[in-house]
Amino acid sequence: MIQNTTSKMIAVLDFTEKIAWEVEFKKVGNAFYVLQSVRTDGGKRRIEVQLWIQRQPFKITAIRSVASTGTEMASPAIQHPALDSPYSIPAAMGCRNVIVWETKSRGLQYQDDATILHVDKPLTAKYLGFGEQGGRSLFKDKTYMNYFNFDNMAYCNVYGEGPTCDAEPLYHSEPYWIQVNAHPGYMTQVGTFVDNYSQVLVDLGLGAADRVRVATRFNVFQGIFIAGDDVAQVIQIYTSLIGRPWLRPRYVLGHHQGCYGYDTQELVEYYADQYRKWDFPLDGLHIDVDMQRDYKTFTIDTRPGRFPDPQAMFAKLRAQGIKCSTNITPVIPSRREPGFKYDALESGWAGSGRTGDPEQDNYFVRDVRDDDVTIQPAHAERYVQYGRGTRYLTDPNSERPGYGDDYDFAANRNSGLPFHGGVNYGGNKGSPGFYPNLNNAEVRRWWGRQYQYLFDMGLEFVWQDMTSPCMGEQYGDMKSWPFRLLLDADGWPGDPTAPARQKAIEIWSLYSLNLHKATFAGLHRLKGREGRRNFIIGRGSFAGAQRYAGLWTGDNASTWDFFGISVAQVLALGLAGAAVSGADVGGFEPAGEDDRFADPELLIRWYGAYSLLPWLRNHYVRKGKKWFQEPFEYENYRRTHAIPENQETVYRAVLPATRYLVRLRYSLLQLLYDTMWEHTIRGLPMARAMVVSDPLDPSLFASTEWYTGHQYTVGPDLLVAPVMQKQSDKSNTVSVYLPYPNGWYPFNLRPDSPGVALAPKVRGGSYIDYDAHIDWQEDQLPYITPMYIREGAIIPQMEVRNSVPDRTRPDVPVLAEEPSNPITIHIYPGKDNVRLAFLLCLSLPSGDPPRREPKPGR
Amino acid sequence: MPRQDAPEYAAHAKSRDPFTFQPADDFFADLDSETVHTHRPVSVSYHAADQTPKPGFESPINHKYGRILRFDDGKHLVVQFLRPRVWRIRFNPRSKAASDYSDFNTYVLMPEKGLSLYYTN
Numbered sequence: 001m002i003q004n005t006t007s008k009m010i011a012v013l014d015f016t017e018k019i020a021w022e023v024e025f026k027k028v029g030n031a032f033y034v035l036q037s038v039r040t041d042g043g044k045r046r047i048e049v050q051l052w053i054q055r056q057p058f059k060i061t062a063i064r065s066v067a068s069t070g071t072e073m074a075s076p077a078i079q080h081p082a083l084d085s086p087y088s089i090p091a092a093m094g095c096r097n098v099i100v101w102e103t104k105s106r107g108l109q110y111q112d113d114a115t116i117l118h119v120d121k122p123l124t125a126k127y128l129g130f131g132e133q134g135g136r137s138l139f140k141d142k143t144y145m146n147y148f149n150f151d152n153m154a155y156c157n158v159y160g161e162g163p164t165c166d167a168e169p170l171y172h173s174e175p176y177w178i179q180v181n182a183h184p185g186y187m188t189q190v191g192t193f194v195d196n197y198s199q200v201l202v203d204l205g206l207g208a209a210d211r212v213r214v215a216t217r218f219n220v221f222q223g224i225f226i227a228g229d230d231v232a233q234v235i236q237i238y239t240s241l242i243g244r245p246w247l248r249p250r251y252v253l254g255h256h257q258g259c260y261g262y263d264t265q266e267l268v269e270y271y272a273d274q275y276r277k278w279d280f281p282l283d284g285l286h287i288d289v290d291m292q293r294d295y296k297t298f299t300i301d302t303r304p305g306r307f308p309d310p311q312a313m314f315a316k317l318r319a320q321g322i323k324c325s326t327n328i329t330p331v332i333p334s335r336r337e338p339g340f341k342y343d344a345l346e347s348g349w350a351g352s353g354r355t356g357d358p359e360q361d362n363y364f365v366r367d368v369r370d371d372d373v374t375i376q377p378a379h380a381e382r383y384v385q386y387g388r389g390t391r392y393l394t395d396p397n398s399e400r401p402g403y404g405d406d407y408d409f410a411a412n413r414n415s416g417l418p419f420h421g422g423v424n425y426g427g428n429k430g431s432p433g434f435y436p437n438l439n440n441a442e443v444r445r446w447w448g449r450q451y452q453y454l455f456d457m458g459l460e461f462v463w464q465d466m467t468s469p470c471m472g473e474q475y476g477d478m479k480s481w482p483f484r485l486l487l488d489a490d491g492w493p494g495d496p497t498a499p500a501r502q503k504a505i506e507i508w509s510l511y512s513l514n515l516h517k518a519t520f521a522g523l524h525r526l527k528g529r530e531g532r533r534n535f536i537i538g539r540g541s542f543a544g545a546q547r548y549a550g551l552w553t554g555d556n557a558s559t560w561d562f563f564g565i566s567v568a569q570v571l572a573l574g575l576a577g578a579a580v581s582g583a584d585v586g587g588f589e590p591a592g593e594d595d596r597f598a599d600p601e602l603l604i605r606w607y608g609a610y611s612l613l614p615w616l617r618n619h620y621v622r623k624g625k626k627w628f629q630e631p632f633e634y635e636n637y638r639r640t641h642a643i644p645e646n647q648e649t650v651y652r653a654v655l656p657a658t659r660y661l662v663r664l665r666y667s668l669l670q671l672l673y674d675t676m677w678e679h680t681i682r683g684l685p686m687a688r689a690m691v692v693s694d695p696l697d698p699s700l701f702a703s704t705e706w707y708t709g710h711q712y713t714v715g716p717d718l719l720v721a722p723v724m725q726k727q728s729d730k731s732n733t734v735s736v737y738l739p740y741p742n743g744w745y746p747f748n749l750r751p752d753s754p755g756v757a758l759a760p761k762v763r764g765g766s767y768i769d770y771d772a773h774i775d776w777q778e779d780q781l782p783y784i785t786p787m788y789i790r791e792g793a794i795i796p797q798m799e800v801r802n803s804v805p806d807r808t809r810p811d812v813p814v815l816a817e818e819p820s821n822p823i824t825i826h827i828y829p830g831k832d833n834v835r836l837a838f839l840l841c842l843s844l845p846s847g848d849p850p851r852r853e854p855k856p857g858r
Numbered sequence: 859m860p861r862q863d864a865p866e867y868a869a870h871a872k873s874r875d876p877f878t879f880q881p882a883d884d885f886f887a888d889l890d891s892e893t894v895h896t897h898r899p900v901s902v903s904y905h906a907a908d909q910t911p912k913p914g915f916e917s918p919i920n921h922k923y924g925r926i927l928r929f930d931d932g933k934h935l936v937v938q939f940l941r942p943r944v945w946r947i948r949f950n951p952r953s954k955a956a957s958d959y960s961d962f963n964t965y966v967l968m969p970e971k972g973l974s975l976y977y978t979n
Contacts, residue, residue: 004968005961007920010940021942023923025904033904035925037942048942053927056901060937062945108935109889109898110951113876116889116896117947144882158881159861167882195966201882207890215885220950222964227943237944243968372875382872384879392864393872483877495962496916505877513965544966 004493013240021048028087031055047089049100049227052082058108062101064227065089066188069696098183100227101190104211115221119192119212121205122182126701127212128689128708129191129575131174131543132553135166138568138689138709139701140177140204147173147200149509149540150386151470151479153555154589155562160389163561171467171540171554173509175200175214176576178234180691181701191226191234193242197491197507197542218506230695231575232684239577239683243547247680248580249461249533251323251804252550253614253672254283255662257630258463258584260425261622263290265307268324271630272317278632280659281666281802285317286463286537286619287326295423295431296333298344298450300457314458319814321803323460325537328451330438330469330515331423332364333431344450348436351446363443364418364434368486370503371414378410383477394473401472402428419485424472429623435469438514439488439507447515448522455526462519464538464549467512480504487511509542516541520548532808537615543576550580550615558587558598558620563606564724568709570613574685575692579676582615586629589621596627600634600647600654601726604774607631608785609722611661612668612714614676614686631658653776653784660781663751663800668714670796670823675715687712690719694739697765707737717793717833719744721786723772732773736786740765743830747787751800761791761830791830796823899929908934908956917961926956934959940967 014020020041026034033053039046050063063082082088083097091097104118126139133145134155146158146169156162158169175194182188194200198218205212214223224241228234257275262268268287275282291310293301300310307313314324332344351361382393396409401424412420422432437443451462468480477483481504491510492498504511516538523534538549545551553569556562566583573581585606586598598606598620610616620629628637634654643651665672675686685692691700693713700708711721721736738744743761750756762768770786789795798821805818861881867873888894908926911918919926924938924946934956936948950958 004963004965005917005920006923006938006940006963006967007917007961009963009967010923013941019942023939025925027904033925033927035937035939035945037939037945039942049939049945051937051945053902053937055903058899058902058929060947064943106898106900108929108949109896110933110949111894111896113951114885115949115951117949144886146879146882148879150879169879195964197964199879201880201885203882203886207886213886213889217880217885220948223947224940225945225947226941237941241940241944241967370877372871372877380871382870384867384872389861390864391861391867393867393870478879483875483879491964492962493965494917495960497958497960498962503877505879510965517965542966544968547968 009241017240026087028052028081028085032081034087050082050089052080057105059105060103060107061099062225062227063089063097064100064188065091065095065097066100066183066186067095067229069185069187096186098186098188100182100188101179101225113218114215116213116215117221117223119214121210121212123210124184125179125182126705127177127179127204128691129177129572130166131176131576132170132172132551132569132573132581133166134163134168134170134565134569136164136564137705138571139705140166142206142209143167143204144206145175145202145204147175147194149173149468149480149512149542151466151468154557156388157386158389163556163559163565172542172551173200173540174543174573174576174578175202176238176543178231178575180231181698184698184701187229189228189231189234191228191238193224193226193238193543195222195224195543196220197510198505199508231692232695235575235577235685235692236683242544242577244577244680244683245547247533247677248535248550250669250673251283251806252535252580253669253676254616254804255281255665256284256286256617257282258286258288258617258619259622259629260288260620261290262287264305265309265313269313269316272320272322274630274632275322276320276802278655278659279802280632281662281800282322283803284461284617285322285324286617287324289327289329289425291326293340294333294335294337295429296342296344297328297331298454299342300454310457315812318458318460318806318809319812321805321815324458325461325463326454326459327463327465328519329423329466330435331421331431331433331466331471332436333423333433334418334420335431343453347446348434352442359417362418363436363440363446365437365485365487366416367412367414367419368416369414369482369484370486372484378413381409381413383473383475383482385473385478396474399474401430401474402426403430405432407432421469421471421475423466423470424474430472437488438511438518439490441490444514444518444521447518448525451519451522452526455523455528461535461537462523464516464519464536467515467539467541469511469515490514512541513545516545516548537617546576546578551578552615552617553581553583555588556583557589558591558595558602560602560726562587563602563609566606567609567613567712567722567724570615570687571685571689571709571712574687575689577683579679579686580614582610582613582617584619585610585616586618586620588619590625597634597637598626598629601650601774603629603631603634604650604654604657604784605723607658607661609720609724611665611785612672612687612718612720613712614672616662616665631655649776650774653774656776656778657774657781657784660751661785664749666800667749667751667797668718668795669804670798671714671718674796678715687714688716690739694742697740699765700739704737704739711737717790718747718795719788719790721770721788723785727774732771733769734772734786736768736770736788738762738764738766738768738788743791744788745791745828747782747789749795749797749826750782755826758828762788789828791828792833793826793828794833795826795828797826798823897931897933899931899933901930902927902935903930904928912955912957915957915960918957919959920961926959928956
């Protein structure tokens with residue numbers, strides 16, 4: 001059995017990084033122990049970090065010798081024996097020994113199952129990261145945070161406030177953040193990661209201004225602390241531990257369209273045709289559960305009027321350059337349909353086949369619970385839910401989803417039979433079902449095999465949804481498992497001390513991690529996928545899932561509040577190594593019950609902001625809610641409906657503005673691809689908060705903090721400063737901040753021309769009042785989203801094509817014969833730059849770059 | 859953060875079940891009001907005997923990288939380095955002995971794409 005141990009992990013990393021180091025432990029008098037890490041490679045001995053463990057009162061203090069940036073501020077002298085002891089780290093020239101991290105006195109607190117670590121919060125420190133959590137700012141302070149995967153539609157269900165609330169538990173849990181600016185002017189930042197599958201809670205300076213409390217509810221508390229010179233180094237070290245993904249397919253970086261409502265083959269083909277008719281680049285079409293036969297996962301409804309010829313549909317779209325995903329949720333609907341053999345249900349029931357008795361052999365999670373003796377018998381069972389700030393109970397004995405479900409809860413409860421749940425999409429949409437036991441390796445292999453049919457039909461990638469798993473509130477707590485349901489607990493591979501089963505609440509995020517892993521591994525094994533790169537766009541999971549999937553941030557809405565957090569979400573996830581991530585562009589749900597499409601100004605600004613972010617997918621819901629969200633539909637609407645005169649310009653601008661931005665993206669695809677390649681090697685985000693790309697600008701933690709959460713660089717050198725607010729509420733100009741110390745050129749590249757002459761360089765550290773008003777006129781399109789290029793930048797650009805070519809399909813001649821697309825390299829004056837040779841990922845004649853084949857069994 | 863409970867919630871035994879999601883404001887409010895009993899060790903010490911695994915125990919903590927310390931209330935804390943600039947603090951509130959801690963990691967720490975665990979099951 002493969003064993004995932006600390007020793008092995010360290011050995012692998014030491015070998016990969018070619019470093020030698022050791023750990024020393026000593027007693028310092030009666031008051032302290034010192035545990036220190038010492039680099040020994042290069043023939044020199046260098047102490048990296050000293051942990052001074054104070055015996056009484058208990059306290060841990062981490063010391064490093066850090067370099068100055070030349071802008072250090074005078075700060076109160078801190079007294080600590082570590083700073084003035086024979087055992088202190090020898091200080092190098094220009095460096096100073098500082099306390100980089102410290103617990104509070106008696107900093108560990110615990111209950112029966114919960115652990116709380118109290119950590120010092122330095123006066124000047126700022127905190128960023130925190131995964132996909134919402135909130136008004138990239139930097140967070142004086143707030144609580146909850147990490148607990150939850151189908152939290154519209155981000156408003158626990159606290160009732162919506163996306164501006166930091167504390168809502170969301171679909172994805174990434175309890176990781178970086179403390180910056182604790183020592184202004186010194187090269188030291190510290191990352192924190194809490195490695196725990198149960199609920200993780202954070203008190204970020206709310207209970208006391210000088211304290212951070214970090215808590216886990218169940219199992220072992222594991223706090224991992226990463227000391228870096230700057231934010232980029234913290235990210236590199238962190239991603240070296242949690243893993244970096246394989247290089248994703250290039251088309252992932254194209255433009256995508258999804259819809260819960262493309263419910264016929266005809267409609268899917270219609271929208272593909274429309275995108276091509278409007279000369280609007282598109283690489284991905286995401287077909288929701290609409291394609292399934294009565295919500296049966298892994299099926300296609302081939303009945304007349306639905307998707308009668310999926311193979312032809314996928315082939316037609318592929319010949320148009322469009323690759324398709326479909327929505328796969330971890331439910332196997334349990335209603336048998338006369339005359340229809342549902343393979344996943346039948347094979348899931350047959351399971352291992354070891355005894356020949358499906359009740360023993362099936363692959364489904366069983367209804368076995370660690371009962372609360374105060375809740376007996378079954379008719380007293382209730383499940384807890386949160387809805388718009390109200391905590392309430394549902395009764396599984398009597399309540400059923402809108403689609404009806406005639407099952408005997410009392411007979412199922414704690415019966416050992418497959419757990420009876422069901423997916424609920426609202427109204428009468430959904431189905432009761434069973435859940436594959438994905439915390440079991442054998443079942444994961446079975447799960448992976450279920451994709452074969454879809455890929456044989458021509459599917460190209462997977463959209464993983466409802467991942468917690470998410471089910472109707474009538475079936476479990478917080479629309480997921482009953483908290484006391486016992487699940488297989490394989491979260492510590494090989495560990496003989498780990499329990500074989502635990503309550504769901506204790507290992508809450510493990511299932512979704514296993515789900516993404518099972519799909520990832522399964523796709524690699526499918527016939528016909530040999531030598532191909534696969535891709536999953538997933539929903540909530542836990543840290544580590546980025547190895548397997550990109551992440552979309554769940555069900556948002558077409559509101560300025562949701563848009564307002566959507567850039568910061570991507571930047572925060574990028575800090576955690578989840579580089580390919582993003583929100584549904586335009587918003588999934590309507591803003592209000594009576595809204596039939598997103599505000600056109602919002603859609604333009606959202607495309608502007610996301611034009612160069614890694615994941616650009618326009619996705620929305622029909623189903624009696626929205627009518628459309630495809631950009632050209634705004635033009636169709638404008639031509640057929642009376643538009644108020646004061647809105648004529650913005651309606652007319654939707655198509656040209658969004659098409660311009662997407663075409664610009666396609667002309668810069670090589671740049672995006674280079675940053676994706678760099679991410680797989682170094683772990684750095686593709687879209688970078690300025691604190692990553694401009695670590696020497698101290699204002700980013702202070703006066704320009706707002707800009708830090710809304711502006712980003714693509715790789716190091718292309719700055720995007722999107723307009724994030726409704727223009728009609730503000731003036732026509734928007735404030736842009738150009739970080740210090742480099743100079744910046746106004747963006748001069750164009751998607752369909754050689755570009756315009758370079759305007760004078762602007763000094764870094766400047767604020768610019770930029771006219772970014774929306775207009776449909778061609779000469780204003782380049783300025784709707786302010787962009788700047790760093791002096792010395794090297795920017796590759798290509799001709800715009802309507803999709804990413806796929807020369808690996810000799811069966812599709814129109815793709816195989818696509819002419820090559822030469823790259824133009826734009827070199828900007830101002831400073832030396834050595835990035836290009838390392839980053840440019842050239843294709844082989846086959847169309848694919850060299851790919852390292854994973855070797856099973858290694 | 860205005861939250862509220864439906865009237866039937868407080869009356870039901872479910873509201874007193876500790877195996878539930880607890881919003882952070884409730885969790886920390888309980889700690890601050892001391893309505894829940896907690897332990898907060900005062901001191902820590904090092905014992906060579908704690909570093910010795912029990913016979914037959916697979917994969918104990920590897921002392922090349924850290925140490926197991928003992929709190930004054932008998933619980934144990936593991937402090938170790940994972941990298942020269944990365945340290946980890948591990949505490950299991952249910953542990954009864956130093957040898958309860960092993961060298962194993964969760965699935966989350968998985969550095970090398972070549973490891974089978976990375977991409978298979």
